[in-house]
Amino acid sequence: MNREEFIEQIMMSCTKTKKDFVELVDSEKTKISISVKREELELGQIQKHLNIIERAEKxxxxxxxxxxxxxxxxxxxxLLQHGEIRQYLRRLFKVKPHMxxxxSKESNIQAILLSLLEVDTGTYGKLFADRLKGHAEFTFYGADLNSLIRKHVTPAIRYANKMKEPPCAQKDLIIFLLDSMDYERLNEESI
Known part of the structure; x- marks a missing residue:
């Protein structure tokens, strides 16, 4: 599915607000960094990070x-190669589906998205080839990445709608996420 069709589908399913929106200047935006330590991953500790996210929601x-x-x-x-990270991200997105x-783009949104894909990534798995192609992390064979992307982008857009962002701001968010995920390359490689 091409980018414009994908954006249109998500916009039609999520957007309801018509309010004008004033874009915030970068200096006005809050910058928050969450650094997850190995021991937090191993112990399954997530509450501290959820508290930080809840402060951001406010x-x-x-x-x-x-x-x-x-x-x-x-x-x-x-990130996809580490089961503890995949498990952490699944728990995080279960509690905060609009994550x-x-x-931010610095979070490596593509790697996070791919870590949410529920697949066997073992040494002999046939779904992923361990070679980089351009900016995409892996080569996919038969994975329905459009469904995965839609599953995780839609709650973010619904959250933006809940925040009463106008359709143009919601569309900008979709474009930002698709660019961060390298949407076209992922689509090309999933064929």
């Missing part, structure tokens, strides 16, 4: 794309 539109999520001691491009609303 800031309303100033918190959009303001959280940088990093994993200490891990290569940010290879992509808050994530």
């Amino acid at each position: 800031k309303k539109t100033k918190a959009r794309s303001s959280i940088t999520l990093m994993f200490e001691g891990y290569n940010n491009r290879g 992509f609303y808050f994530l």
